[in-house]
Amino acid sequence: MNSQFKRGIIELCVLSELAMEDMYGYMIINNISQHLDVNENTIYPILRRLTKEEYFTTYLQESSNGPPRKYYKITNKGFNYYLKLRDDWDEFIGGVYEILNKGGKKHEDILRKFKERTN
Amino acid sequence: MKTFLENLKKELTKLGFNEETIAEILNDHKEMMQLALDEGLEESKITEKFGDPEKIAKELKDIEPDSKNKNNEYKLIKSFDQETINKFFIKLISEDLKLEISNSNQFEIYGKRVKLNKYNIEVESECLTIEKKNEKTFGLFSFSSGSAKFIIKVPHDKTLKEIDYKATSGDFEFSNLTSENLKIKNVSGDIEAKTIKATNFYIKTVSGDVELKQSEIKELTISIVSGDIDMDLVVIIENLKINSVSGDTNINSCESKEFIYNSVSGDFEAKEYYPKNANLKSVTGDIEFKNKDKDKNINVVSKKTLRGEIKI
Incomplete structure (x- = not known):
């Protein structure tokens, strides 16, 4: 995938994670890489x-085991930015699906339509 | 981990990061890696999981303001002769804007991180337009290191007929400016104005704050939802109208003939402000005048409050 595009999506995911609660860097990386194939080095520069x-x-918080961790906390400005980015994303992805679904929603549909047309 | 951090340090040093930044980046990586190792990541897989130090350093370089990134400096975009402009029409989204005095007799427009193809910047019928083009781009693609900033330098002593400014989240700061009409509409950006001379000044914002200082205005109207208003040494020749929902208002050493104040839950406090006539309305917010001179009378034409307190 185009790396600029991917970066934008990961940025949205990072914002979404932090909109829920304050987290330390590795926690964000872990949460996101559970769902997406991301190289860790893309997340840190975004943070x-x-x-x-x-x-x-950011703030430091003691942990029960090991040294204190750096927590990231979203600001009002960040939250507004997240809402805007999310709107953009919804609008974009909605548009994409409107285009894609014209040709059918499932593989079988798409294949059937393609066969009908090419036969 | 040790090798990784050493390599990262080497790459960061090569790219001219300062010591403090390097220490911070290394610390952050140390923290993340230690947690990964604690979870059972093998030392040999560190690069696989955390990436190549050289690439990380390059990626970080793009976002450091202390690195020599040309995009982080203001650049002159356009300049126009002083006679050619009488009005500003500005429509922005998240860009910050600042108006300053120009050293020359030209209008100069400077930009930082401005992608010129995304804006209309032109002068037509004596009106300078700076407008973000309406396009369906979306934030995820326009990934950039920070939002754009504009500065317009206005020739000294120039009197403008009108400034019409609209923005969503950008801040607007201006000083030493004379304009007959000033219309400012914003959603969440802050507005800061100092030493302004205007006939009609109209501000409308949702959550942005308004700060106005040392100015002379004939008619001032401020309409605000949750932002705060701060006014200091402002002389209003005719009327001051403030509509606020939940924001607080602070007025210090100001003057006006009429004062019309409407608020739902915001508090109002004035020091050394003696309007001739005052119309005060609030639902739950408090209204208080803390004036020293007890001989100067404020004629309260009307006052209404449901649960707030009015003290004069």
């Missing part, structure tokens, strides 16, 4: 960039 943009703030 850093969105923190620079004041969409996130």
